[in-house]
Amino acid sequence: MDQIKWGIIGCGNVTEVKSGPAFNKVPNSSLVAVMRRDGELAADYAMRHGVPRWYDDVDDLINDPDVNAIYIATPPDVHTDYAIRAMRAGKPVYIEKPMARNWEECDAINQMGYKTGLPVFVAFYRRSLPYFLKVKELIDQKAIGDIRLVNIQLHWQPYAEEVGENPKPKWRVFPEISGGGHFHDLASHQFDFLEFALGPIKTARGMARNQAGLYNADDIVIANYEFESGVLGTGSWCYTVNKEQRIDEAQLIGSEGKITFSFFEKFIIKVETAAGVEEFNLPYPPHVQQPLIETIVSELRGEGKSPSSGETGARANLIMDLITAK
Template identity: 50%
Template sequence: MKKIQDTEVRWGVLGVGNVCEVKSAPAMKLVPNSKLVAVMRRNEEKVVDYATRHGVSKWYTDAQELINDPEVNAIYIATPPNAHLELTKLAASAGKPVYVEKPMARTYQECLEMIAVCEEKNVPLYVAYYRRALPHFLKIKELIDQGIIGEIRTVHINLKQVLKPSIVANLDNNWRVNPEIAGGGYFFDLASHQLDLLDFFFGKITQATGFSSNQGKAYNAEDIVTGSFAFESGVLGTGNWCFTSAESSEIDEVSIYGNKGTIRFETFGKGEFTLEQDNKGIEKLEFNLPKHIQEPLINGIVEDLLGQSESASTGKSAARTNWVMDELTKNRIA
């Protein structure tokens, strides 16, 4: 697989929006051997504003023009999922590595097309499942691999959120609950992080089945999903996601049960988790998270592109998560 021939990665960002304010793009200026050299957004006023505030010298309103910029040697696609496939094809055709936001695409089939074009053009494909590189999740994986809680038996995801009035009032501008843009609703946006983490911890999910429904009727996408899944490692899991819950029942918890203990954590909370071992009580472990949350993953991608290490999140690993989401939601209950 061709990486890059240069001594530094010079990023061009397509769809420079909210995710690029703090989470991702600023880290591209901080990581060693990495620069942010160009940004693109169709709205000229907004892209000029971003470039000015963040000290980026080049800006574009056309994706192909940024891709063709000879100074840019790697592309970050920060648009909603409906544009990921098309833009990946354009970037790969120009021979430039691709880093794409999560979820990787709207469907597993689109993911396969993205992988295929990148393989055909011999360019790497990475996906922004940045939790794989955060310190507390790395520690959890280390503890699992060391057998601290014994042989893993089951894992359970429980995510419940309130349907906020602001969501209902702003549906026309909320692509995250528009299946034509996002592939689904908040399940695709949030559960993708959780399922990818489990892939990171335990390996590939080989079987998955579930049910989805739209109980709240606030928008067209599913707002509740339940399911079960099995990993190739033998671990079994379940998930329950509801985005129209009561405030009193809001929860974000993943529980990993071994035959010698339990690990519990919030996917979207602080850099902390609890470890409970038989006869040793409960221990709380806390870690500092970076200001720019994608920085550790971006650092790994830059090192991968320069031939120094391997990235934790690739197109192939991310596509597996889309497959699981498709399987869990395909049985839609009216």
């Protein structure tokens, strides 16, 4: 491909700033069509973002002859169906994370990619963000010696829509749509980056429960996991604490020090060794998916390679499936 002409399926909130505008900011890339089941919302998005065409039917967008790459930004329950349809139409796909509801659905997407010879990309954009590339650089440079242990803590208060007299939780806590609860939505980013930085996880197990009864999905998860390198990992995810208990922190414990960083909320990386404490402040760019989209466009043009593929994307689902297996 010379020019990558994107169509978006599902132009909701994630596409407003994080991803949508980036398609027009990357060289040799443009956003030419969007689709949403609510035609009025699709038309509004197209008008506000200067997109030439909009649709309210997924097949109309997939079969638009001017669209040669498709970004699937819907909830996970339709990722597999839409990705397979797009590839059958001869178009590579870029899929929002998590890649699908479970590993089996991810594998079905990848099998169609192998069959058609088309690439599959997943929106694990931390693989290209300067903040996380710095964490990986520190690991590779052995800034804290050999990594021994990883610990993740992600404890958040319930979302506003999940509490009150008439709670109306969003799709993320309906397993039939998302694959699980907030753990599946957020931990997918964490495990994808950990494998990017530390190599494959070979075993994982855990416990997942619903303690608060705000919805049917699990609201607390604890896990142990082991990397092929021998590094061990632990983690706890709880989405029903009060605001004062909120924490988003990851620690890498090494033979010569410790790295502390955040997956979602903070921009400081702290490195502690016998020589002292060093901090790096690396805020996210305005459109957080733009660096990854640049690599995808480069690969589609035959000029480079994206770090996030269907194979790597499916790994996060496999790990989460192992941890939350009943």
